[in-house]
Amino acid sequence: MSLPLIPLLLSASTPAAHEPDVPAPVAQAPQRQDGDIVVTARRREERIQEVPVALSVLSGATLAEAGAFNVSRIQQSQPALQFYSSNPRNTAINIRGLGAPFGLTNDGIEQGVGFYVDGVYIGRVGASTFDFVDVERVEVLRGPQGTLYGKNTTAGAINITTRKPSFTPEVRFEASTGNYDFLQIKGSASAPIADDKLAVRLSTSVSKRKGTIYDTRSDSNLHRLDNYGVRGQLLWRAAPNLDLALSGDFNLQNPLCCVQYYVRIGATQRPLDRQYAALAAAFGYTPPSTDPFDRRTDLDADINSRQEIGGASLVANWDLGPATITSVSAWRYWDWQPANDRDFVGLPITTVSQNPSQQKQVTQELRIASNGRNRLEYTAGVFVFHQTIDTQGSQVQGPAASRWLLNPTSAAANTPATLNDLTSKNTIGFDNTSFAVFGKLNWEVLPKLRFQPGLRLNYDKKTGSYRAVVINGAGSTTLTADQRGVLAPQNYSARFSDWNVSGDATLSYDFARDVHGYATYARSFKSGGINLSGLPLDANNNPILGAASVKPEKVNHFELGLKTQFLDRRATLNLAGFWTEVKDYQATVTNGQLGVIRGYLANADKVRVRGVEVDSNFQPTDRFKLYVNGAYTDAKYVRFRDAPCPPELSGGTTGTTPSAPGTPGGVSPANCDISGQMLPGISEWALGFGGEVNAPVQEGQVYLGYDGSWRSRFSSNPSPSAYTWIDGFALSNFRLGYRKGKVNAFAWVRNAFDKRYFELLSVQSGNTGLVVGQPGDPRTWGFTISGSF
Structure with missing residues (x-):
């Protein structure tokens, strides 16, 4: 009996991994064996139920049926995964609430969730926002993985594997259309070039959709899709025991994205x-609508999120018999060309706010892993990473800035020229070098009992510079106090370097053929970093240089x-508690200063995340299957006594006796103790559930599938605020289709009940009390047909 294809999320026990296209002798794709799935999440082939890691796998077919064509779409059914993005650069991927700071991105620190494509580490979360092209499977590993993956993976890893070239000619296609003028076309072709020695594979993807938010000023629809991707691969079997795979990819995205707009007003402690x-x-300004789900805004500045993502890699697998040596060499780049309306209203306050950035990385990994099932198995490797980032930021104030940003009783506030055309040009440079040696053993101490220790030695060196030159409307760098209070010149350099040793140890025991338990302890580190988005200012509007760097995170896990599996492996129930x-949790924080709109980094003393996860599925007959996956996550600041205050406690005069929250003209504390409060972006409860029924019709089958998700409320501000809680919400997706052979055609509807929900909420800089948000997609529907021959 083979396992069923779960409609959207395949739990850790039952990933419906795609059948391998190529009988490759070295780097084989996961296969079914005795009713289960073999995966390579730990750099070797293993039966997934015996892997002592909380692990989920989604096949390419499952992703297609769910419409999950990028990482963002996966989180709807993966309870432990969080994905937040106000635009591609300001993106965070977290697992169990940890990974990257919630909020605006700062290039000077690392992510805590490792992101890999065909073994290549992607150094920036923003460069992971491409559309999936010819993906075979996606593996999500939860918990620290540094002793296997060799880079900051303190929260987990996402491992994407694309389909390899085939020595049997084949063509695959997928076409979708839907409302909002949605059109998505994917195709791939593979064929041998030289008998059984050389094969090629070409893949491409095009995604287009009209925007879901209407801009009244430009008479255009925002948040559109306009994505292109192409990937090429060559597989050379240089010898019976040596494979070389050369691949290259290019992705272009040109959406009118991303916008946040009026949601509500909250009282702060600024004067009324x-x-x-x-x-x-x-x-005399009013927004186009005070109901955010009218999806109307009135931008007065350009907006876009254009980006190019691409690179090339060479992967070699050399089978020596007792072990396989793997080399992964790669070069990648990311070119980010944004435009934003950062004041969030249709007034010329900030007319330009953008940080175009060019990032390049080179990686080299060399790894050896033992072959076969032995009493002592091993994996060891060396990893080298070098990255450079060049950013050319700019911010320009408009004619409404003086009245909006300065004290209205002052003469300067009533003189538009005070701040009009006040311009900050920012030059940001970053150089990041990392080196790691890592290894892991798998020792069968006694029959059924295995001990699996791992160790990693890591070195990181980061250097960076930030220079902001500010000129007024007359072109002079001589600024008034009012002008410096809005855009202050800054010029500083920062560096960080450190060695650290991390490790883990796992005991696993096979209680029965289909009952496996494990216990893990891990001590891991996420590298320290430097602030590259400007620093907070002192009373004289000078940068506080002591905030230029942040300490490494130290993790105990x-x-x-x-x-477990039972009922002849028709039922699976997996449990994990963590x-x-x-210590020294890296947080992105903001304050009330107008000149620090992008936030900066700080260390919270201590954070604790604990929880329980359940992955289950059941197929009583070949005609029916269902799954339920859930996560309870309790994530809190244990100690963060000097955090920036939420907006309702900010904006007033500083004193020893703070006023009640939201007291206009009141007294604000210099900082706030948020110890015991929830971390941002994390729902305490999250569920993914669904199923499928089918009936035979004319040598095929008609099927009805459902995928649902629910999450409880979460905070959308680093310091929890009464104004930025996002209510819990449930989403439902349906599909009705017909399968026959290699052809699959189905109609689908996503967010079927048109649930109104927010992906994130933010507050306007300067504590004006304006709360803005980014709504989730409305109900969408369409039709998809796919096949291969």
């Missing part, structure tokens, strides 16, 4: 005449897991 209602009234403590 400096809060949103009074400021808007002074200009404990996990217990049980993986407790993770992070």
